[in-house]
Amino acid sequence: MSIFAGLEAAPNDPIFHLTDQFNQDTDPRKVNLGVGVYQDDNGKVPLLKSVETVQRRMAEDPDPWTYLPMRGWEPFNEAAQKLVFGADSEPVASGRVATVQSLSGTGALLLGADLYHHQVAPDAGMIASGPTWANHHSLFRYAGYETGTYRYYDDAGQGIDFEAMLADIRAADPGTVVLLHACCHNPTGYDLSPEQWGPLAEVLADRGLAPFVDLAYEGFSHGLEEDAGMVRAFASAGLSFLVASSFSKNMAMYGGRTGAIHAVCADADEAARVKTQLARTVRSLYSNAPFQGATIAATILTDPDLRAGWEGEVAGMRMRIAGMRAALLGALEAEGVEDMGFITRQTGMFSFSGLSRDEMVRLRNEFHVYGLDNGRLCMAALNSRNVDHVATSIAAVHKR
Ligand SMILES: Cc1ncc(COP(=O)(O)O)c(C=O)c1O
Incomplete structure (x- = not known):
């Protein structure tokens, strides 16, 4: 049997x-x-030409297949963090963001969900927009959450019912994870406007909620900088929150499984502690991330010529x-x-x-x-x- x-x-x-x-x-x-x-x-x-160029260089001068650290490749983490928060931004300069390499956006969501559930708030649930990417619910349920929905899509008005969204988020229990799409909302294609980020941040802070911003499509809506706007607005508003970022779409590295989880903390000391916990989560789930995609992404992001070429490709x-x-x-x-x-x-x-x-x-x-x-x-x-x-x-x- x-x-x-x-x-x-x-x-x-x-x-x-x-x-x-x-x-x-x-x-x-x-x-x-x-x-x-x-x-x-x-x-x-x-x-992408930028990706192909680095791939060729790697083939000409191949590295041995060693392990990366549990937290991933640090030059990649730094570059990914700067792309999301802004190279000269306060959160980056102060060191209050803990960034750890992940298996793309999905892996980042899982690391954040797992960390928060096991180390911070075991009884907290998660709410996501109605509708949302179906895997949001599966993934959080798998990680041990009860999941629910806040109203979002307004069929009649062909847009977002922002008042209903705020009302549902306001009604959530303190500590609840509130999953938000930074841009290119999947599946509706309707995003919050920059004017709505402030009122949303206020409700999230007042109610002691745990925002988790899914940034899977940076560069596909208005631009690389603009599409990170919600994240940057939340950081400026003093929220502590999680961000899942990915290079699947904007580097067309779907199979490269390259992304990062970012935890925005109160200060550098807190971020250092959170980073060790994220790294421990990686260790328990799959030990460490693969290096190829991270090497490609970090090289593109930090080499001025490759970076300029890539930004043009994203715009294209x-x-x-x-x-x-x-x-x-x-x-x-x-x-x-x-x-x-x-x-x-x-x-x-x-x-x-x-x-x-x-x-x-x-x-x-x-x-x-x-x-x-x-x-x-x-x-x-x-x-x-x-x-x-x-x-x-x-x-x-x-x-x-
Ligand atoms: C909203 C959203 N989040 C996250 C992802 C995860 O993609 P990946 O794991 O390839 O980064 C996707 C992929 O389609 C998505 O649509």
Whole structure:
């Protein structure tokens, strides 16, 4: 009798399942707008020039595969911290941010969730926006939290119901983790405005809550500096909080699993203690992070030429997505669809299209256009060859 005999198969992950279905589809018109991966106009995940340059250098002068420290590679931690908080910022200069290398954004969320649950507030729950990236709930539940939702998306107003959001956050128990998207909200594409960060910070501070900012898409909304604005506003407001940052999207290093967890503390002494706890968490979960992605990211961030090239590449990806949003909207309007103007008001990789589950199923079955059942479509997978087919398909299922 096997020790696993009683184990049932895990439910399908909706996004990866959709990709499997897409891969089996033999229709030449097929388009995968399901997964959150940026593709270039040829429908390929790009290898950024900046990344390729460092990869080549590493191949020419290879390092041995030694272990990194538990806290990760320190030059990477420093560079990642400066990118998020600003190179000359007070939190960086004062040393009150504890930064530890992570397995991308997901790993950073897990490290933060684990640290807070085990070392700070074992009974605290977590609340996230309604809706949010599905893995937020799975990950925090796995880490031992009860999770809940604060109101966010306002279907009627095609935006955010900020008053309802503040009311729900105000009602949370002190100590609750409040998960926030820094930019490029996944799945809605609607972000808080800079004017809303201050009132939100006030509620978070007044109620003694534990903000956790997910910064998975820095550079994909307005720019590398602008997209870190919420984090910087919270730091200036004197909050203590966590930030998960990632190089999956903005360096197109999805498989590199490169990111960082940052804990913003009261002072350098506190940060030093927190850093040892984060490092201990790494040790218990997987011992230490891989060095390749961290070496690539740190080299790009600290070499002025590579950095300038990379910033241009990030701007190029951001502008291509914005261009595709405009092209899709134009093509939809040409097809007589008049209620989707929000496509160009949303930012980042995704559009919450408002299409119903039935419409999404028809898109998939009749037109070979794959998006999530909740209506989320990945704008970063549109290109000049598929955008018209996507528009005519949406028009066919959605004519009002
Ligand atoms: C909102 C959000 N957070 C975090 C992640 C984590 O990505 P990664 O672990 O590759 O950084 C994603 C990925 O799609 C995401 O959409």
